[in-house]
Amino acid sequence: MTLDLPTAASDAAPDFDQIIDRRGTHCVKWDMMEPLYGVRPDEGLAMWVADMDFRPPACVQRALERMTDHGVYGYFGDDRPYLTAIRWWMRERHGWDVAPEAIHTTHGLVNGVGLAIQAWTQQGDAVVLFTPVYHAFARVIRAAGRHVTECPLVQRDGRYEMDFAAYEGLLTGRERMLILCSPHNPGGRVWTREELEEVAAFARRHDLVLVSDEIHHDLVMPGHRHTPMALIPGVEDRLVMMTATTKTFNIAGAHIGNVIVPNESLRAPFAQVVGALGISPNSFGMHMATAAYSPEGAAWVDALTAYLDGNRRLFDEGVNAIPGVRSMALEATYLAWVDFSALGMESEEIAGRLARDAGIAANAGPSFGTGGEGFMRLNLAAPRATVAEAVGRLQRAFGDVQ
Numbered sequence: 133m134t135l136d137l138p139t140a141a142s143d144a145a146p147d148f149d150q151i152i153d154r155r156g157t158h159c160v161k162w163d164m165m166e167p168l169y170g171v172r173p174d175e176g177l178a179m180w181v182a183d184m185d186f187r188p189p190a191c192v193q194r195a196l197e198r199m200t201d202h203g204v205y206g207y208f209g210d211d212r213p214y215l216t217a218i219r220w221w222m223r224e225r226h227g228w229d230v231a232p233e234a235i236h237t238t239h240g241l242v243n244g245v246g247l248a249i250q251a252w253t254q255q256g257d258a259v260v261l262f263t264p265v266y267h268a269f270a271r272v273i274r275a276a277g278r279h280v281t282e283c284p285l286v287q288r289d290g291r292y293e294m295d296f297a298a299y300e301g302l303l304t305g306r307e308r309m310l311i312l313c314s315p316h317n318p319g320g321r322v323w324t325r326e327e328l329e330e331v332a333a334f335a336r337r338h339d340l341v342l343v344s345d346e347i348h349h350d351l352v353m354p355g356h357r358h359t360p361m362a363l364i365p366g367v368e369d370r371l372v373m374m375t376a377t378t379k380t381f382n383i384a385g386a387h388i389g390n391v392i393v394p395n396e397s398l399r400a401p402f403a404q405v406v407g408a409l410g411i412s413p414n415s416f417g418m419h420m421a422t423a424a425y426s427p428e429g430a431a432w433v434d435a436l437t438a439y440l441d442g443n444r445r446l447f448d449e450g451v452n453a454i455p456g457v458r459s460m461a462l463e464a465t466y467l468a469w470v471d472f473s474a475l476g477m478e479s480e481e482i483a484g485r486l487a488r489d490a491g492i493a494a495n496a497g498p499s500f501g502t503g504g505e506g507f508m509r510l511n512l513a514a515p516r517a518t519v520a521e522a523v524g525r526l527q528r529a530f531g532d533v534q
């Protein structure tokens with residue numbers, strides 16, 4: 133079997149408007165919404181879990197077809213094309229030169245975070261999170277017997293910012309690691325170079341390992357530009373970069389991610405934990421990811437982000453028309469972060485109206501930590517007709533406040 137090297141761009145434009153029925157396919161987003169939210173899949177809309185209701189680019193499908201045509205599914209070997217593809221993508225799309233020996237392959241980035249916690253912290257240590265933030269961080273940190281030190285983001289001009297002066301007083305002295313979500317989920321901030329420099333200075337000041345989870349770095353809205361933390365000077369000796377193809381190309385089920393440790397002396401503890409847990413790559417994920425990081429994959433991502441930008445505009449316009457409701461303007465990600473707090477309702481009442489009245493399964497804000505109260509997160513990576521339907525349902529569910 134030949135391994136995939138970057139291929140030329142395909143002419144076929146992706147059809148993101150196509151409605152693909154995912155029900156009954158063992159996908160968590162549609163098949164678990166009734167047990168978890170009480171939203172029936174025959175009439176509900178699944179807008180919670182962060183995967184997309186789109187097929188990946190044809191280059192990824194072809195990589196899988198080559199595997200199934202061959203039909204032998206043994207252990208994976210020779211990751212050179214995979215490493216070449218990652219390095220090509222990071223240089224081409226992010227202006228970042230990655231050394232192949234810095235790249236570790238994990239079974240996704242939640243797995244990567246779990247391994248990082250084992251590698252660079254001890255039981256009883258604390259990890260800093262800028263909340264509200266992706267809920268799995270706190271779950272994994274606590275499950276590992278570490279503490280979470282929440283440093284809440286502040287809202288200025290309708291978007292999240294950090295408040296380092298306030299954070300100095302929140303640290304307990306037990307902190308050994310900081311996990312940054314860049315771009316940020318939820319809220320969709322693309323952190324500026326100046327903000328990243330401040331994060332780096334904070335990590336240095338408090339001697340923290342700086343984990344930068346950049347899984348959303350390709351899903352940036354037109355007019356915004358992501359800066360990899362690896363391009364910020366003076367942080368390399370404590371930096372752990374996390375990237376993946378899974379969010380970008382909608383292949384989360386392939387469970388594959390990259391933990392990239394630029395500094396050689398920082399690598400050893402991570403390699404030791406990976407070895408101790410007997411982790412080796414998933415063959416399907418390796419083939420799909422290698423195929424994704426290609427010119428064809430890049431053209432698909434450009435079409436995708438333009439489509440997602442249209443979805444978020446439609447959504448924001450409709451939802452912001454409801455008095456007292458405001459959707460944060462996304463700079464990145466397809467995860468709308470909607471503030472219902474001005475309505476003065478309890479979080480349960482808001483979540484209930486979405487599930488019960490609108491038939492929408494969406495993530496409740498408090499699950500993202502301090503600052504999430506009064507918010508709901510809604511996934512907009514769906515055909516536009518679905519997003520339009522969601523807007524109509526929300527307007528009706530909150531019709532009494534109009």
Ligand SMILES: Cc1ncc(COP(=O)(O)O)c(C=O)c1O
Pocket residue numbers: 182239240241242243266313317345347348376378384387388389
């Ligand atoms: C910031 C962030 N990190 C990690 C993940 C999940 O990563 P994986 O599927 O590779 O475990 C998500 C999924 O939404 C996410 O938003």
